[in-house]
Amino acid sequence: EEYRGASTGTDIECEGWRQEAALRLLNNNLDPEVAERPEDLVVYGGVGRAARNWDAYETIVEELRDLPDDETLVVQSGKPVGRLRTHERSPRVLIANTNLVSKWDTWEHFRELEAAGEMMMGNYTAGSWGYIGSQGVLQGTYETLASVARERFDGDLHGRTVVTAGLGGMGGNQPLATTMNGGVCVVAEVSEARIDRRIDEGYCDERADSVSEALDRAREAAEAGEAVGIGVPTNAVTLLETMLERGFVPDVLTDMTAAHDEITGYYPSGYTVEEADELREDDPETYLEESLDTMERHVEAMLDLQDAGAVAFTYGNGIRGQVADRRGFEEAHDLPGFAPEYVRPLFCEGRGPFRWIALSGDPEDIYRTDEVVTDLFPDDESLTRWIDLAQDHVRFQGLPARVCWLGYQADESGLSERARFALRVNDLVREGEISAPVVVTRDQLDGGSIANPNEATEAMKDGTDAVADWPILNALLNCAAGADIVSVHSSAGAVGEVTSTNNHVVLDGSELAAEKAKRVFDVDPASAVMRHADAGYDDALAEAARSDIPVPMAE
Amino acid sequence: EEYRGASTGTDIECEGWRQEAALRLLNNNLDPEVAERPEDLVVYGGVGRAARNWDAYETIVEELRDLPDDETLVVQSGKPVGRLRTHERSPRVLIANTNLVSKWDTWEHFRELEAAGEMMMGNYTAGSWGYIGSQGVLQGTYETLASVARERFDGDLHGRTVVTAGLGGMGGNQPLATTMNGGVCVVAEVSEARIDRRIDEGYCDERADSVSEALDRAREAAEAGEAVGIGVPTNAVTLLETMLERGFVPDVLTDMTAAHDEITGYYPSGYTVEEADELREDDPETYLEESLDTMERHVEAMLDLQDAGAVAFTYGNGIRGQVADRRGFEEAHDLPGFAPEYVRPLFCEGRGPFRWIALSGDPEDIYRTDEVVTDLFPDDESLTRWIDLAQDHVRFQGLPARVCWLGYQADESGLSERARFALRVNDLVREGEISAPVVVTRDQLDGGSIANPNEATEAMKDGTDAVADWPILNALLNCAAGADIVSVHSSAGAVGEVTSTNNHVVLDGSELAAEKAKRVFDVDPASAVMRHADAGYDDALAEAARSDIPVPMAE
């Protein structure tokens, strides 16, 4: 009942739409359709919370209801700790989650503080009140595969095979993200039930009964240029080793088992699911060894297929680190991560996972914004394809939302793509064509807003993978530009390994909103360009020149 | 010639005083009177730089000269990396220095990046362009001793003895800080030359020829209520062990040898200075062992004197950690740090090391601000005493500056002490009574702006010593409130062990400056009150109630 989701419509409980937006987003994060365990305030990823505890939640709600237009609510790791006088061009909410001084930034100390009620894990969008359900991951995977297609093939995946494993919470998006790009996807998933669920939900198309059936079907579909997602109930390592035996080299190869967690996220080969589940209970040590053994074979098979010509990459599940650190198999790092090769070129242009949420609760408002995107950027093929397909395939969870990658890419008047979109939507809100304000935000995994040496900032050209000055400057810039909510998060499920930021701008149709949108969607994508220009990426230097972003010392 | 110090007077090179202020502060940090090694851009502490390198310095200067009133210069670890459109109520300069993602936040990785030209150590006020020479430490020590006097004695140190060691760059302030509080100070310093230098500079009064002479003189002066600083050329451990033998228990006991560095900062007993210097060269391993042996005896003697009734505390030199971590002598931590007991009560009231700098270069402007302080706060005895004595004893270095501890302590109209002072000075600038704008800033070691578990936030009541959310929120609040320079620094000479922030507001007599001052000197001291109220300190809860600072969940 406390976690009933956001209210909808045009009546507001707060002093203004900026505060109302914060309140609705917080409640949306706890919508049972959106949140993993709303009763525990857990939004996603097993640990990421929206507020420290129910007392804190209720106080946040009260404070937001009362908050005037020239004050700012201060939230520290999910707890409202102050409400201070600022001004209307400032943020209405400032959030810092899970930041610890480095030497003490360990799981052990975090857990001590958490147990004492002094901290919470905010992950990315959980503690910054910007989670929008699984659409974000679907679109991220779609965009990554589109980038693979652009960098390695002829721009789409028609006639190409993508081979991967894992149809869990995140991984379940892979077949649909592939078919949206025109390709054929074969996914190994040990659990038949998961395959069937993904088929029911429309994220996967077919289940093959055996590896050879799957491979035959994939080859046939690829030759016919048919887009299809095929689940095969088997262990990843079995699929890949069979492919090696048969000389079946996929075009694209990745993995989305939850290998970062060798006990509950990864299944060893040689056991049925039931046997493995039993082993995990009865003899976790043996499970762990078996699991790491399978992972090592899994990575070896990926490397062999890569040598044979597959475009292989890891997708943020930590499988390389597991095998390198715990089995001494350093060659694991010969598999590239997805970020440096396929996401970084986008970041260099200020492109990143931009998203917005209709506070009305009305899907029609989102469809109207979809038109704005396709109107404004008719030449961006992968973007318009995404919008088309998303309308069919994306089920809204909680408040309707849309995500797509927009960048800087200034027009003649110097406005970024993101600013042009936001200003147009703000107009439509003012004109009543959109029924209530829209909040624009983004994933924390954007070009200027994150330092994560294991993933987003892996292998930076200048070795600055771990430099956290950049996200901190990004947060300060968003604050200076007047974003309505600004947050700085560390740890995001991996204590001590990442620092990132988020921003929200409420488009309520006002002049103030237009002013904020114009500035925030300048500085935010510009900081991506700046960061990559400083690191020496040509694409970023070109973007800075084209879009007239001053980067004083970058050559 | 590049490091000639700030220009002075009322002609400016930049578009406005805010930018000019940033430029003058940067140059002031590199004034040969101020900076340790201006030729290397090193301001203080051996490593703290004002800019990454000379190229970066020159580009910052150029950018500041051109910067309009609605743009913000972005500085990343001493390098100007972008110049973005914001608005006049935003900061003109945003700085992030030496921030690394925790897991990589080590000396080793920092040094790698520094060697590659990708980072610099900004310390506190070096990289945030707010260093004002040794006045800051003198005042900090004065204020700490004043707090000791309030908490433990009758409000001053008349008739009290303070015993300590080290008359180096920081420690040299101790005798003067003691006599300013009315007490008798005995300092052990191995180097006779250093004692004589401090006497020449007026920071110390007398040199004793032996430990017994020093102790006799101290007892006699204390009995007579005479304030005097006595240097004695001996090792700290010799002084303390002799005191124990003789049953001479000082009222206050601390230490400011540079024990954090056991090789170049600390002298072992049993050697003359020359012998020790030779040993350091010839046989550093033996030096190290001897040095740690002496430290262990040093700490044991401090503990014994504490048991005998001395008010003992360490003063941020790391001697406890050295002895505990490297000699297994855990009892070292029975010595309290200065912060929890003597500085925290001030932080709870929002008090902290507030300071300001006259951009004119004219000492008369500072004397005028001194009058403002004594006018506004006539009842604050230790403050007015400080101002009186500072006029006689403080030698200005570079641009004239003043530091004193002001707090929140709202008046009837809700304005904090800091805000009242700044608004009054802004008026005087407008009226021409002060000849040019004044910049108001503070040390990073303020109540809401730092997480440093070894010192400032040691032993927080709620165990949140290492929570870095607080300084990050403080920086965002300063940015939201429109401070003209906002900076976030990690590491400050101790990689991975501290996160802190700074702010600057330029009082140019304008309405805009008044608006900024009013807001910044609300949110900045309020964040100290908030942080300590949240941790459950009664003084902070009382201050929040008295000054009407909303802290929603603090009981």
Ligand SMILES: NC(=O)c1ccc[n+]([C@@H]2O[C@H](COP(=O)([O-])OP(=O)(O)OC[C@H]3O[C@@H](n4cnc5c(N)ncnc54)[C@H](O)[C@@H]3O)[C@@H](O)[C@H]2O)c1
């Ligand atoms: N790239 C990104 O942006 C991104 C984002 C979020 C998460 N991740 C990572 O992706 C991984 C997957 O996340 P998830 O939420 O889908 O995890 P999940 O636990 O929900 O799903 C994992 C799935 O893999 C299956 N599986 C495990 N071991 C297998 C094996 N050896 N062979 C075949 N199937 C196997 C499981 O049955 C399960 O269905 C995680 O490691 C996560 O951290 C990446």
Ligand SMILES: NC(=O)c1ccc[n+]([C@@H]2O[C@H](COP(=O)([O-])OP(=O)(O)OC[C@H]3O[C@@H](n4cnc5c(N)ncnc54)[C@H](O)[C@@H]3O)[C@@H](O)[C@H]2O)c1
């Ligand atoms: N509390 C604070 O706010 C604060 C601020 C800055 C620095 N510090 C710490 O204070 C300490 C002193 O700093 P500094 O700049 O004065 O150092 P410094 O190196 O300039 O001076 C140290 C002095 O101690 C003397 N000395 C060393 N060992 C001795 C011994 N055993 N007996 C007698 N004399 C001895 C040396 O001859 C030297 O004069 C450092 O550890 C520093 O990190 C504290």
